[in-house]
Amino acid sequence: MPKSTLHRFELASMLACLALLWLGTAQAQAQPLDNAVQTETKINNDAAASQERINNLARQTQDLLSEYRAVVREVESLKIYNENLEQVVTDQRNEVESINNQLAGLEETNRGVVPLMLEMIDALGQIIEADIPFRIEERRARVERLSDMMDQAEVTASEKYRRVMEAYQGELEFGRTTEAYSDTLPTTGQTVDFLRVGRTLLVYQTSDQSATGWFNPSTRAFEELPSRYTLEVKKGISIAKNEKAPDLVVLPTPGPEVAE
Template identity: 40%
Template sequence: MTKVINKSKIAAAVIGMFAIAGSATATAQTDLRTLQNEEARVHEADRQSQDKVDSLFEQSQDLLYDYRAVVDEYENLKVYNDHVQTLVDDQKRSIESLQRQVNTIDETKQGVVPLMYKMIDALDQFVELDIPIHKERRQERVERLREIMTRSDVTTSEQYRQIIEAYQSEMDYGSGLIAYQGTLQFEGQDIAVDYFHLGRVAFLAQSMDLRNAWIFNNETKEWESLDDEFLSPLTTAIRMARKQTANDLVKLPIFAAESAE
């Protein structure tokens, strides 16, 4: 009986040990899973933290690139602004210079305009005293100059330019061999002639039939007939002026023109 009881106690003890062992194993497994879960969460947290670090690093790099770009742009803009400021300063000086010139325009006109009228009067007097080369044309030019002086749509500079141009034309009459056709009034008759002048040294005319010739006497302001001996030389001179024959020496009478006073 006693042996049976002991066996029962031994069996109960073994069962208790297995129960305790099973309970410990179960607890250990639970703790292991807990540790594994915690480790997993730690890894996930580390991964997330690393992702945040990587993201922040990329953002910092982008910001660094942007900063460098802004700095470069600032430097470029500074150089450009300095350049523009230089241009503005130069333009300002030019404007100030122009303004000073504008401020003196009225004073300049006060001196130039009377001078231009005097120049036109002198030109008119010169045409009247000069040998009558293209006299009507030259008189018309003088009248045209007087007319433009009364027009408000013609600037002072343009008026002055045309006066100077007229003086240049008068100078051109004083050089070279020139021949042109026209009408000569002699002894109450209008005669078709070839005019010829050697500068202002001589002014002659020859009828179109080559039978008569005249010379202008600047002292008497009259045309005078030429001897027949000058007909052929004058014909040659007219042809030379028109480039119809080579230049050569010819014998022609001369009356020197007087100077305008």
């Protein structure tokens, strides 16, 4: 073998040895590096898992805190409600006690008021019978209804008193008003037009003006009037019905001694 060729072969062998030596060294160095990477990866995975557990615990803690605060608010609300309810119950108890006391006093009041109302109804009937007989049946019926009402248990004492006073008020109003109305003349049964002036005068007239009369408080009877009152009574009835403007009307009026 030539010397140059031998030299090249030795050089190639040396390079091959160096390559094998480097490869072995690289492999030897790569093994710890892989172990380090795996360890780092495991550490990172464990850290992520730990963080997830921490996050879950934090969320659970927050949920428990929210529930606790909600329970505290509910307890406070129930406490306020119970305090208010206790005040309401106390007030109701006082109200019941007051009502019971009033009812006890009302029974005593009724024992004094009921006889008074009976007397007032009886007196009202006497007033109507002694008065001029305008709307007589209507007013008598009112007194009869009041008498029947006093025997009705479903009507309270206050309502009975109110109706009795209402009847008296109505009678008082008659003394301040004037009206014209149609009704039956007791003496003949004929329908006539009546003219009432307060509680002082009651005159009547037929629709054809053929008969004109008045209730004479002295004799307590219906009597015919002279013909000179025919137009005056007709005029007065028209004014009371708002068919004519108010004007002076000459009508028969009982004297003071008769009115007494």
